[in-house]
Amino acid sequence: MELTPLLNKQLKTPLYMQLYQYIKKEIETGGISPGTLLPPIRHLCEHLQLSKNTVESAYQQLTAEGYTESMPRICIKVLPLEKTLMPPSQLKVHTNREPKETEQSSAATYDFKYGDIDLSHFPFKTWRRCLQNALDSEDHDLFLYGDHKGDFGLRSELAKYLFQARGVRCVPEQIVICSGTQNAVGLLCQLLSMNGRLVAAENPGYDGVRSVFLNHGCAIQPIGLETDGINLSQLAASRAKLVYITPSHQFPYGMVLPIQKRLKLLEWASRENVYIIEDDYDSEFRYQGRPIPSLKALDKKENVIYLGTFSKSFLPAARLSYIVLPSKLADEFQEKLGRYSQSASPIIQKAMFLFMKEGFFERHIRKMKKVYQEKHKTLISAIKTHFGNDMEIIGEKAGLHILMKTGRRARDLIHKAEKLGVKVYQVSDFWLEPHESSSSIVMAGFGGLSAAEIEEGISILRKAWLSSSKQER
Amino acid sequence: MELTPLLNKQLKTPLYMQLYQYIKKEIETGGISPGTLLPPIRHLCEHLQLSKNTVESAYQQLTAEGYTESMPRICIKVLPLEKTLMPPSQLKVHTNREPKETEQSSAATYDFKYGDIDLSHFPFKTWRRCLQNALDSEDHDLFLYGDHKGDFGLRSELAKYLFQARGVRCVPEQIVICSGTQNAVGLLCQLLSMNGRLVAAENPGYDGVRSVFLNHGCAIQPIGLETDGINLSQLAASRAKLVYITPSHQFPYGMVLPIQKRLKLLEWASRENVYIIEDDYDSEFRYQGRPIPSLKALDKKENVIYLGTFSKSFLPAARLSYIVLPSKLADEFQEKLGRYSQSASPIIQKAMFLFMKEGFFERHIRKMKKVYQEKHKTLISAIKTHFGNDMEIIGEKAGLHILMKTGRRARDLIHKAEKLGVKVYQVSDFWLEPHESSSSIVMAGFGGLSAAEIEEGISILRKAWLSSSKQER
């Protein structure tokens, strides 16, 4: 440990006394706790630019008064105080969220949490080796700031991947690596000077991104959904110059925006000079029908800003996402945000680059598609088996979650499930304003649970919900 | 590789023909390059939900027309085209900065680049082991999103460290881990709803942070410097409710704000209800006198928002920094930014936690203080030896850089140095408006060079500058 008191030579109190008083006070107020070893005299002299005498005198005084004891080899140990230690009052912070969350999640046996992914099939060994190889690199840049837009190799691999998997044609210069989708949207708000301006967004939609817009001073214009996705005439009527949309899997409803609507949307955007932010967060995972290329793939006039993330397809803990900018915005990015350093670690980026380059990423996705498809099938059939017609399933086309709708209040259902150790989630936050439909829908993410756990979880849900519906009668 | 064409069953053109046309066009326009292996038939069938026949027919057609050739084991390889491949025109992006930067830095033999750090004393082995141990963790949370404010263990270690090294008293709940100082300031702009509001900042000052304020719609009120730091009466006159300041080492001038001024500043802030952002970026490295505790350490009324970074004390590539929030702001953070996921990787955070917990961080800093002090001494004495009174050294108290001032134009000096393979830097960006003093100052970071390189670099500077000053006559 080190100590950094404020010592003043100009004062009448000698330095050793000032040091002694400082340490004493810290011991009394709990800043330094019993059992702590004070810094060796030599270190403290060096650190504080004091003479050996000064520090020694302060330590002797403390020991003389019973605050500390000398240990062999010039260690000084802090002793317990008689009275209870009062932590200084300013150190109390009321935190609403932190403890609650930890408590809850540790209690649940089956947690259908959206955002969790399958870790049992994750290639930990390979990923570890990629990290290791990155760390073994001779390239010193890897340990400094790195390219401000992100590792060039990673961006090149991404350009290839996006073309092959999503039909996106871009060069690495258009790609900006970010540390998560919210980080990306924050940068876009700055790039497009969105403060005080209107953003159109699907309602319901992803609250995580919406809060970024709001915190950047945007107003959100909620746009309703039709069975095949965003309502285009409402959108046109909004007169917004920026739209945030999840066309591959509408979040949270899961519908896929059909090709005709995509073309209409793009035509409108080009006519009205609108930028569309396409959040393609989990498009890798679809279980029915043919893949539809991204909106960006159809974007001839460069109205689409494409967002992707490694959080679903790889690992949330990589904290890696990316923007594909239209080329005119790529120049503007350079000008306006060119002084920003990259926020994702070059080490993680390099490891990800290696993982992609060696073909592991492609293989991983191919495997995970099957894994999640299996889980998805299990989930749907478990719900059908246990609930039959009592339960409507929404969002069967979404990638890693579904919605369940009953005639009953979501809040009660969630509470009842939790009592039996199963966590499912409310969806009300996805609506901009409190909304009736949300009150009878619960959300179940299935990425983090095994097929067997999904089965078991749903069967417990039945117990929780059916028995209680009897009680209700 | 994977392909994601837009196929439409409703069209008259059969699916195999659509697929064939798509691939053919991609080959022709360079989207798929010669030598590429097309996906195995089985994969493509699965991916596109097509029959084996359809894919086979498309591939056969391509091979028949000489675009591809069949390889053993059902691989299909793309052949070179006769004509030169024209990359699609939309793929050209004008990038001002990227190639230029790489060119330049590779050319220089001695690069006095601010931001580079000493890597030759970095404990790579220990850091690698910490990362390894983090990856071996059984804790699944480590591979998901992690705590939105950052790893709790890391925040606890930071609270301890900040108390010991900087006199900051805080609890982990007040700490928010960020992915760099700019990321931190971006979050603060949102937290404090800074759009359209005034921020007072030292002039000259750190342009990296200033650009974040500007991009969040703030106006910057430049505050002049005195020999002992920020001009307090100018500051008071500004009527700003937020100040960004570098009190430990003014950036770029390096002066230390004395204790009397600190107390006055705090008193004013508390009286006027002002928040002070204290950027304590490189306070670990001071080479003269006793350490002064941070402004935050003196902040009884909780007006100071403290910023720290691991970029100087550890590794820029960790991309880890932190905010210490006053407790009332910690609550507000939860409310307003509580939905944001953490942007630093939980893996890196855990490794950093282990590195701190085991005492390596403290040891590292103790060592690096000596290393940098030695370099600093070498630099100063080399300048004195080679330039004598022709060169004024400014910022001798700064941590990892100094400023050199001559009567001559910085731009010429930089250019002349570069020709002989030495890079030093201009400082004009640190002034909010073009400013006369900046034109004769050059900046030299010394973190990344060894003592011998510093010696040699400065002696080359003398050659570059003295010989050319003769030419000028």
Ligand SMILES: Cc1ncc(COP(=O)(O)O)c(C=O)c1O
């Ligand atoms: C619609 C949507 N976009 C993006 C993300 C992923 O965000 P990130 O990249 O920050 O992990 C999510 C995850 O919850 C999401 O639901």
Ligand SMILES: Cc1ncc(COP(=O)(O)O)c(C=O)c1O
């Ligand atoms: C004044 C100042 N603050 C902070 C930083 C560090 O920023 P980061 O944490 O993004 O590496 C620097 C580095 O250049 C700086 O000069």
